[in-house]
Amino acid sequence: MPTSQLRPERLASGRLLVRNVGLNALGWLLPVVLALGAIPVLVHALGTERFGVLSLAWTMVGYFSLFDLGLGRALTQLVSERLGREAHDELPALTWTALWLMAPLGIAGGLAIALLAPWLVTGVLKIPAALQAESVRAFQILGLAIPFTVSTAGFRGILEATQDFARVNALRVPLALLTFLGPLAVLPWSATLPATVGVLALGRALLWWAHVVQCRRAFPPVRHVVAPHRAMVRPLLAVGGWMTVSNVVSPLMYSLDRFAVSAVLSIAAVTYYATAYEAVTRLWIVTSVLLPVLFPALAVAVQRDRAQAALLLDRGGRAGLLAVFPAALAIIALAPEWLGVWLGADFARHAAPLAQGLAVAVFINIAGQIAYTLLQATGRADVTGKLHLVELVPYLGALWALLHGLGAVGVVVAWGARVAFDTAALLWMGGRVVPEARVVLRRLAVLTLVGTPLLLLPAFLPTRALRVAYAVAALVAFAVVVWTRLVAPDERALVQAMMRARVRRGAPAVTDAA
Numbered sequence: 231m232p233t234s235q236l237r238p239e240r241l242a243s244g245r246l247l248v249r250n251v252g253l254n255a256l257g258w259l260l261p262v263v264l265a266l267g268a269i270p271v272l273v274h275a276l277g278t279e280r281f282g283v284l285s286l287a288w289t290m291v292g293y294f295s296l297f298d299l300g301l302g303r304a305l306t307q308l309v310s311e312r313l314g315r316e317a318h319d320e321l322p323a324l325t326w327t328a329l330w331l332m333a334p335l336g337i338a339g340g341l342a343i344a345l346l347a348p349w350l351v352t353g354v355l356k357i358p359a360a361l362q363a364e365s366v367r368a369f370q371i372l373g374l375a376i377p378f379t380v381s382t383a384g385f386r387g388i389l390e391a392t393q394d395f396a397r398v399n400a401l402r403v404p405l406a407l408l409t410f411l412g413p414l415a416v417l418p419w420s421a422t423l424p425a426t427v428g429v430l431a432l433g434r435a436l437l438w439w440a441h442v443v444q445c446r447r448a449f450p451p452v453r454h455v456v457a458p459h460r461a462m463v464r465p466l467l468a469v470g471g472w473m474t475v476s477n478v479v480s481p482l483m484y485s486l487d488r489f490a491v492s493a494v495l496s497i498a499a500v501t502y503y504a505t506a507y508e509a510v511t512r513l514w515i516v517t518s519v520l521l522p523v524l525f526p527a528l529a530v531a532v533q534r535d536r537a538q539a540a541l542l543l544d545r546g547g548r549a550g551l552l553a554v555f556p557a558a559l560a561i562i563a564l565a566p567e568w569l570g571v572w573l574g575a576d577f578a579r580h581a582a583p584l585a586q587g588l589a590v591a592v593f594i595n596i597a598g599q600i601a602y603t604l605l606q607a608t609g610r611a612d613v614t615g616k617l618h619l620v621e622l623v624p625y626l627g628a629l630w631a632l633l634h635g636l637g638a639v640g641v642v643v644a645w646g647a648r649v650a651f652d653t654a655a656l657l658w659m660g661g662r663v664v665p666e667a668r669v670v671l672r673r674l675a676v677l678t679l680v681g682t683p684l685l686l687l688p689a690f691l692p693t694r695a696l697r698v699a700y701a702v703a704a705l706v707a708f709a710v711v712v713w714t715r716l717v718a719p720d721e722r723a724l725v726q727a728m729m730r731a732r733v734r735r736g737a738p739a740v741t742d743a744a
Contacts, residue, residue, distance in 0.1 A: 250395040251549075254519035261406035265512065268410035269505065270573055275417050276426070278501045279358055283365050284413065285504040286355070287372055287427050290343065291379060291434070300475075300611070301328050301335075302383030304466055307609060309391035310526040314533035321451040323459040328466050329384050330458045336380030343373035361423070368423035375431035378438035385441035388449050391526050397444045398522070401437065408433030475615030479622050483648060486626070487641045490633055503638045505573065506584040510561060513592045516553045517599045520546055524600075528607035536666040539604075544670040547600040551677050552712055554596050555685070556705055558589045563688040563701035565589075580638075586689040587642035591649045593685055597674040598653030601660035604671075610663050617655055621648055653678065677716075 273281045305328045312320050347369035351362050389398050412433055413426035420426075446453050487507075491500050524546045531539035561568070565585045569578035605613050625648045632640030657675050661668035684704060688697045 250393055250523040251519055253395045253399050254523060255515075259515075260403055261409070264406050264410040265508065266572075268414055269508065272413060273501070273505070273573070275414075275421055279361060280421070280423060282500040282504065283357060283361065283368065283423055284426055285500065285508070287368060287423075287430070288409070290369070291372055291375055291430065301332050301466060302380075302387040303606065304328070304611075305384055305387040306391045306526055307529050307606060307611075308465060309388060310529035310607075311533060311609070313391065314530040318451075320462075322454070322456050324462050324466070325384075325388055325449075325452050326456045327458045327462040328387075329381070329452075331463070331466065332380055332384045333377070336377035339380060340373040340376035343376060344370045347373070364423045368427040371424055371428050371431050375434035378434045382434070382438045382441050385438075385445040385452075388445055388452065389441075390522050391529075392449055393523065393526055394448050395523060397448055401440055401444060404440065405433075405437055408437065475611075475619060479615075479618040483618070483622065483625050483645075486629065487645060490629055491638055491641060499638055502577070502580040503584055503641065505577075506569075506581040507588060509569075509572075510585050510588040511592060513554050513557055513561070513589065514595075516550050517596060520550055521599060521603050525603050525607050528604060532608050532664070536664065539607075539664070540667045540670055543600065543604055543667050544673070547597065547670060547674045548677075548716060550596045550600060551593075551674065551681070552716065554593055555681050556708060558593045558685055559688070559701055559704060559708075561589045562586045562685055563697040565689075567694065583689075584638055584642055587639065587646060590682060590685050590689075591642070591646035594646070594653050594678055594682060595649045597678045598649065598656045600674060601653070601656035601671060604660045604667060605656065605663055608663055613659050613663065614656070617652070617659070621652060624648075 269281075272284065276284060305325065308324060309321065312318070312324065347366045350369065351357055351365045355365075357365050386398060386401070389395075408430060412429035416425045416429050487503070491503050524542065527542055528539050531542055562585075565582040566578050569581050569585065572578075573581070602614055605611070625644065628644040628647065629641060632644045634640070636643065654675070657671045661671045688700050691697045691700060
C-alpha cells in the first residue's frame, strides 16, 4: 500500500468512513440473503435435530476462533494507533510478532474442540443417541478449521487497521458462500454432519490462504517475514489480554444460551431458539458494517483530535440506532407472519415470542456496542474486560433459573436483562474515559430509553390488524422525528442537495419545440 494511503488525516476522515461503511454494507448483504434462503432448505434436508447440531457447529467455530487471545483486535488497535502517530518503522515487528503468537493459540483451540467433542456430545448436550457418533466426528473435523480461523483474524485485523475494506469485503463474500452454500452443496452426496461440517473446515483453510495473499499485496510491512520482537509482546498482550477477557466472556454469554437450551430442554428446542436468534441478530449487520470501520478511525482520531473522535462517534452512533429501530419494529410487529411464511405456522408458534424479545434486546445492545468500540479504540480494553467478568456469574445464574422457570422464553429474558445492564455500564464508563464524548453517549442513552418501550408494545397487541396499524403509525412518527430532531442541519442540507441533484439528472430536457 502506498505511503499516502496510510496518512493519519486520511484514515480518520469522515469521507473514508462513509465509503468504507458502504463497502461493508455491500459485503454483509449477501450473507444475510444466503442465510435466509439456505436455513429453510437445510432444516428440511437435515431434519430439525441434525440442523440443531449444525447450528452449534457454526457457534463453536465462531467462539473457539477467539483462541487468538484478542490479538486480532489488539493488532487492529495498535497498528491504527501507530499509524496515527506515524510510527511506520514499528509496523513490521508489531504485525509479525502478533502473527507468530497467534499460530500456537489456534492449534490449541483446534485440539480443545477435538478432545472435548466426546464429552460435549454425550455428557452435556441432549443429542439423540442415533446422532451422537456422527456429531462427535463432525466436531472433531471442525477442530481442524480453528488454527486457520484464528490466523485469519490477524490478517483481517491488519486490513481493517489500514481501512482496506474493499479487500476485507471481497474476502467476506467467499466466507458467506462457504458457510451457507457449502453444506447445501454436499447434500446431494451426503446429508450427514461430518460432510456438512467438513466442507466448512476446508473452506476456512482456503479462506486463510486468500487472506495471506491479499494482506501481502496490500500492506508492505508483512511482505518479509521477521522474527518475533520481545519489545512488541508486552503491548500486544497488555491490550490483547483484556480484549481476550471480553472476547471470551462476552461471546460465551451470547453463545451459552443455545447450549443451555439443549442441556435443559431438547435439541428440537435449540432449533426454534437458534433459528429465531439467527434471523433476528441479522440486525447486527448494522454494527457489523459500521463498527469495524469506526474502530480504527477512532483509534487514529483519539491520538490526534478527541473532538473529531466525538464527532465520528456521534454520527456512527446515531446511524446505528436509527437504522436498527425501524427494522426491529417490523420484525416484532410481524413476527408470527414472517416466521410462518418462512418456516411454517407450527414453527412460528414456537419461535415468534423468542424473536420478538430478541429484537428488543438487539436494539438495546446497539448503543452498548458503540460505547464498547470507543473504549477499546482508546486502548482501555481493561474496562470492558472487567465489566464482562462482573456480569458473567449473575448472568449464568439468571439464565439457569429462568430457563427452568420459563423455558426458552426465560433465556430471552435473561439475555435481554444482561444486555440492558451491559449497555448502561458501557455508556457510563465511555463518558468517564473520554469526557469529550459524554454528550454523545448521553444522547445515545436517551434514544435507547425512548425506543425500547415503543418496540415492546406491538408484541402485546392481540391482533395482526392492530400490530400493523401501530407499526405504520410508529414508522411515520419515527421518520418525522428523525428528520426534524435527530438529523443535524448540515446533514439535512447534504441530503436535500443530493435529492435535488438526482431530480435534475432525472428530469427530461426542455427543448425549444416544447
